[in-house]
Amino acid sequence: MKEKSKGIIKLNTQRILFGIGLLLLWELISGEPAYLTVDLKVFTLRIPYHIEPFWISCPSEIISRLFELAKSGQLTFHLSITIFEMIVGFIIGASLGISLGFWLGRKATLAKIVDPYIMAVYSLPKIALAPLFILWFGIGVDMKIAIAAIIVFFLVFYNTLGGIRSVDPELVDVIRVIGANEREILRKVILPSTYPWIFTGFKLGIPYALIGAVVGELIATNKGMGYLLMEYSGWFDTSGVFAVLFVLMIVATILNLAVNHAEEYLMRWRMGLPS
């Protein structure tokens, strides 16, 4: 055990050092354009070792911009809007996906009939629906929620359906012989055996909900992280753009970590870990 935790500490140190190294390199490269000229007789090779900060900004600039954003309260304002859209969109999409998945999963004939139609809508790039959603919901928060919701819906729906279809009929039989009625079978066998599938849907859906919300904001809005991105890009403010991207990256990473931890705990019966 001790050896293992030592290994983890070592790995994490290496990772942090690697990150610092990357940032340092970035900082060093950023500056007045300059080239290293190598004369090869036939032609001269010009290797740039400095790149205009207009294109790539630099870490120190981005960090100070982040502080500025946080201090002015802008970051909290825009971030909370994006996260709100993401969460509400996720909840709506996921609950519709689970309910419809369950309902259709229990109706084999109907599922066969509507399958190609659902597949057709699923194949549509969901972002292409944005103009339609603008017509329906306007350019407010609702439209972003709708985009996030429809993306999450399909991910959760298909996973739930897959889960229902993969329920082991023998498990159902065994519990039925023990005396369970239909309701108990649904609650004690079918529902729990779809959990891992639904969870996979969630796991895919959470980052996509964020994508949906941000893309919605990129298309049309006056608030949210997507708006901030567009705004900075409009001002040719590369540091601002990088600052927003950095925040989005942190949010997505935290979400992924949270989902992985939740999965490890909830699905421990699948992992074969001692409880």
Next chain:
Amino acid sequence: MPDKIVLRNISKVFTRDERELQALIDINIDVKEGEFLSIVGPSGCGKSTLLNIIAGLLRPTTGEISLDGQLLKGINTKIGYITQKDNLLPWRTTRENIEIGLEIRDVSKSERKSQAIKLINRVGLAGFEDHFPNELSGGMRKRASLARTLIYNPDVLLMDEPFSAVDAQTRLILENQLLELWGGTGNTILFVTHDLEEAISLSDRVIVFSARPGTAKTVNSIPLVRPRDTIKIRFNEDFIKIYGGIWKDLEEEVGKAEELKTKAELEKMECDQEGFRTSFDENTGP
């Protein structure tokens, strides 16, 4: 002893892709109350089908089943069914799996727990109450599935090759444990296996099943004294004599089953060749 289960003229025909397969034919068996009855037969002789019919999971094509003199309709919840796969719910711990029968019968939580713990100790799973099935060995899972069935105390146990998936040593231990758990309960056990030694060492009577379509070919009493040790009993002279007698009947059926299998494979190959021919013709059209 009165009859616990009576099977009359049971037959089962499966229809698939417009082909008919007679799995069982004309089965008449009386299972006496409190006896340990085994059915041995070659693989594919419909033994599992018969247990599924008795459990009410499958309807027989003809014939009827009665339990305690009452005609069986629908799922038979008066029996405990132990299948080849342990079929434990993987998201439940050992104890939660064992409790499920009481949960369905609305037994209170504390009562459920105390009964489950008692049974866990009896089947030798103490210390593994809070483990999930995938953290248990094959033998332990088997014991857990046995405990799950015993907890609601069904007076009939149907066991479908319950020990075929565990290794030979564990199997001997589990067989002895089964006899210990069963001894004195007065419960009736209908045990299906393809292992004649197992059948003889456990049972009061052994029925030999014929190759497909399956039917009871011979019924043999096993007059060996109880309590038995399923390991030592195999060296008993009477055991060897009984084994020799029944094996002759079984061997013939195993041979037939092998023939059927070969025939089925040949038919399948012919089908495949036909399929190949049509697709070939299509490809070489004008």
